[in-house]
Amino acid sequence: MIQLRTAFLLGLVVQQALLAGEDPAVDIETVSIDEFRSMDFEHQTATLRAAFERRLEHGRNISYESTMRLRNHERDGESIGEVVWEGFRYDHRHWKLGDSYRMDTDQYGPTFPKDPLQFVQSGFDSGEGVGRMRVQGNGSEKIYGRIDTRHDRIIVDNRYSYWLDGEDVTAADFLIPYLVKHSDKYTIGFAKEEPLIELTVPWMPFHSRDKALGVRHFWLDPTKGFLPVKGEARWDDGPESWRTERFTVEASRLVGDVWMPTNLKEFIGSSSSMVGGRAGVINVWETTILKIEHGKVTAKDLIVDFPAGTEVVDAIEGVTYILGKDGNPVGKRESLMVGATRTRPELSENDKKGWPWLIVLNIVLLAVAALYYFIRRKKAAG
Secondary structure (H helix, E strand, C coil): CHHHHHHHHHHHHHHHHHHHCCCCCCCCCCCCHHHHHHCCHHHHHHHHHHHHHHHHHHCCEEEEEEEEEEEEEEEECCEEEEEEEEEEEEEEEEEEECCEEEEEEEEEECCECCCCCEEEEEEEECCCCEEEEEEEECCCCCCEEEEECCCCCHHHHCHHHHHCCCCHHHCCCCHHHHHHHCHHHCEEEECCCCCCEEEEEEECCHHHCCCCCEEEEEEEEHHHCCEEEEEEEEEECCCCCEEEEEEEEEEEEEECCEEEEEEEEEEEEECCCEECCEECEEEEEEEEEEEEEECCCCHHHHCCCCCCCCEEEECCCCEEEEECCCCCEEEEEEECEECCEECCCCCCHHHHHHHHHHHHHHHHHHHHHHHHHHHHHHHHCC
16 A cells, blocks of 8 residues: 555656646737637637637646535526525535646535535546545544545536546536537637627537537637636437536636636536426536635645545455555455456455355445445535
């Protein structure tokens, strides 16, 4: 375990050095709406793409603290009514370095406004392709850890991370990467009452990457490096499957040389949105950035430590164990079971003797750690 941590640190230090040695991005010229309007379409497209690429580069070394609140409201057509459910609040602390990251989250519920329901810490080392996650419930001494090749869904649940770089493996529509990827499909116009650029792109949601199911409209502020300050989108996949998204940037600030949102409000509705079996609701997300910095993240910021006593599920090695004070497993490492099949067949045949106990162990770990963690957050998913 100590060797793994050393390798993790070394990989991130090398990655950080490589990032520091990259050629600096070309500064995006701040232009007026009239100057942008006078450009030909190819020049307009190239300017927007360069601005978005600069934004992504900027987000490859960034950290922030945020508070994010979810409420469910009544919906009557496009009108938003009274609150029908006081949802969760998430306090995030997010460090991003290249394609690696760490995110700490305190989750609060309607009946737990002061003490968090649970604490979650997740990280991913892109160099090793390994993620680590730990979760601890409020008032519980039990800590559950997981080592896997998969990203944790916490990235999907943090709405602000959509403004940074990201991969499709997390099943999220990252805003800026999407605009860069589909720059060959831009439709560019201009708002009538505001000095903003109207940008429209087809919407190919995660489940339909090769087929447009709708459109996404964005209004960009050229005086803030073409920051998207509001947006509207909708896709339809048949008469009974649809999703709508609308956002407004209510405040922003210059972080380094890039304007970043510091107060966001999002309105998300879908054919599956409901509370307590009640359909016709809309999810309203409000995100406030409490602190944000660029260029100060180091490899040490990304480490996810497992304290002594953590019950670890190592999905890569196919084993589970309790971590000791020296960072090594205490006692025997038990093989993981998937049904009646071991995840790693090369493990000793003697492991078969422990099958009944392992099944019980998996039920406990998955039910308490995974179900308690993911089902609660699934209720809040937009």
